[in-house]
Amino acid sequence: GDSVTQMEGPVTLSEEAFLTINCTYTATGYPSLFWYVQYPGEGLQLLLKATKADDKGSNKGFEATYRKETTSFHLEKGSVQVSDSAVYFCALSDSVLSAGKSTFGDGTTLTVKP
Amino acid sequence: NAGVTQTPKFRVLKTGQSMTLLCAQDMNHEYMYWYRQDPGMGLRLIHYSVGEGTTAKGEVPDGYNVSRLKKQNFLLGLESAAPSQTSVYFCASSYQNLAGAVSQYFGPGTRLLVL
Numbered sequence: 001g002d003s004v005t006q007m008e009g010p011v012t013l014s015e016e017a018f019l020t021i022n023c024t025y026t027a028t029g030y031p032s033l034f035w036y037v038q039y040p041g042e043g044l045q046l047l048l049k050a051t052k053a054d055d056k057g058s059n060k061g062f063e064a065t066y067r068k069e070t071t072s073f074h075l076e077k078g079s080v081q082v083s084d085s086a087v088y089f090c091a092l093s094d095s096v097l098s099a100g101k102s103t104f105g106d107g108t109t110l111t112v113k114p
Numbered sequence: 115n116a117g118v119t120q121t122p123k124f125r126v127l128k129t130g131q132s133m134t135l136l137c138a139q140d141m142n143h144e145y146m147y148w149y150r151q152d153p154g155m156g157l158r159l160i161h162y163s164v165g166e167g168t169t170a171k172g173e174v175p176d177g178y179n180v181s182r183l184k185k186q187n188f189l190l191g192l193e194s195a196a197p198s199q200t201s202v203y204f205c206a207s208s209y210q211n212l213a214g215a216v217s218q219y220f221g222p223g224t225r226l227l228v229l
Contacts, residue, residue: 045220098215
């Protein structure tokens with residue numbers, strides 16, 4: 001079945017540091033890939049997505065590129081802020097026939113210190 | 115638009131008690147989902163629905179029942195609560211898009227403590 005493996009956390013960075021959170025996936029078809037962010041006490045919200053190979057999703061300074069050859073979708077940001085402290089989830093959705101169901105990674109907790 | 119709302123926000127139950135969690139969405143989405151989130155275990159799908167009057171089991175359905183009598187509402191029931199059901203429950207919704215998979219829209223969560 002489908003699976004998503006994320007870099008284990010927690011990750012602690014200083015403000016303005018470079019961020020990478022690794023995500024690799026296993027899927028039988030050609031999935032769409034997502035990064036969600038969860039701030040304390042809130043539900044998940046979509047951060048960015050990519051629907052086909054070599055697509056780059058971007059939002060709020062975060063980027064991730066859909067790499068089919070390495071089955072990866074790593075999240076990056078050039079300069080993190082304290083407000084980026086949150087839990088980040090990588091996810092995939094396999095096809096339009098899957099009723100929109102997604103497979104989520106376990107989440108990576110990011111703490112940014114001033 | 116309110117998006118996805120969940121009721122209640124927090125609840126404490128005693129073992130054996132029953133309760134219903136309500137999820138409502140105002141985006142006219144066909145698909146709705148119930149997840150539980152436990153530390154270090156990510157999100158696990160409990161049940162889902164592809165439309166009004168239909169439900170299906172997810173990854174961890176035991177001990178839960180669901181109903182979708184109206185398109186905008188998806189109810190999650192616990193008939194006899196157990197301490198193992200202490201968790202944060204999230205509802206989400208999504209829509210059909212033949213051009214490709216779409217993201218899910220999440221509610222704010224319900225924290226449930228079973229003593």
